[in-house]
Amino acid sequence: MTRSCMKIKDAIQNNPLCRHHDTCDDLHRVVITSEQIRQTIQVLTRQIQDAYAKHTSVVILFLLKGAKQFAGDLEDSLGEGKFEFVPAQASSYRGGTHSTGEVEINSHDMQDITGQSVLILDDMYDSGLTLKRVKAHLETKGAADVKTCVMFEKECHHTHEVAPDFVGLPVPNEFLVGYGLDYQEQYRELRCVGTLKPDIIASKFHHENIQSVS
Ligand code: IMP
Numbered sequence: 001m002t003r004s005c006m007k008i009k010d011a012i013q014n015n016p017l018c019r020h021h022d023t024c025d026d027l028h029r030v031v032i033t034s035e036q037i038r039q040t041i042q043v044l045t046r047q048i049q050d051a052y053a054k055h056t057s058v059v060i061l062f063l064l065k066g067a068k069q070f071a072g073d074l075e076d077s078l079g080e081g082k083f084e085f086v087p088a089q090a091s092s093y094r095g096g097t098h099s100t101g102e103v104e105i106n107s108h109d110m111q112d113i114t115g116q117s118v119l120i121l122d123d124m125y126d127s128g129l130t131l132k133r134v135k136a137h138l139e140t141k142g143a144a145d146v147k148t149c150v151m152f153e154k155e156c157h158h159t160h161e162v163a164p165d166f167v168g169l170p171v172p173n174e175f176l177v178g179y180g181l182d183y184q185e186q187y188r189e190l191r192c193v194g195t196l197k198p199d200i201i202a203s204k205f206h207h208e209n210i211q212s213v214s
């Protein structure tokens with residue numbers, strides 16, 4: 001396993017495109033505030049520390065790009081020690097507002113995980129397909145123990161039931177942006193989570209369609 005010297009948050013902050021706003025005009029309604037997120041990180045930190053109290057090393061595999069903000073905060077909160085944060089690419093939305101139903105998994109930083117305890121970190125538990133696929137992938141690669149942790153869980157029927165071991169906050173079954181969740185690669189850097197104004201989705205959709213036919 002390779003350990004990157006740069007912390008996740010430093011990498012986010014070095015990116016000139018990242019703006020850490022508490023809210024934004026494109027939001028219709030704030031569903032989760034930045035303060036709720038801050039408190040939830042503290043609760044999850046304690047739960048994860050307790051669950052892995054007897055472990056000497058744990059790989060925290062965070063799914064790009066949605067879990068980057070979450071992983072950065074958790075890395076700060078867990079502190080230096082036995083937790084190694086490793087990024088992996090697993091995508092099912094591909095920029096839109098609905099899951100494509102397929103999940104692609106790719107991690108350049110992940111080498112040998114045979115016998116390792118792995119905690120998968122994702123932003124959202126929606127249908128459950130992403131966690132199910134990534135968990136199965138790690139088990140076939142020889143991980144000794146695979147647990148899952150999500151920041152948000154949609155209040156909906158999870159078609160691919162893999163109840164996460166750690167859940168931050170329940171959220172309504174609506175399309176949300178902020179704290180890692182994007183709409184067409186935007187809004188990930190918001191420190192809160194909310195729904196978008198309908199005209200924002202409509203205008204972006206319209207703009208995209210015009211571009212694709214011109
Ligand atoms: P699942 O595979 O259906 O559980 O979907 C989980 C993935 O879909 C998460 O990693 C999110 O990145 C993405 N996702 C689910 N709900 C939303 C949303 O409301 N906004 C943006 N992305 C979402």
Ligand code: MG
Pocket residue numbers: 063064065066067090091092122123124
């Ligand atoms: Mg995701």
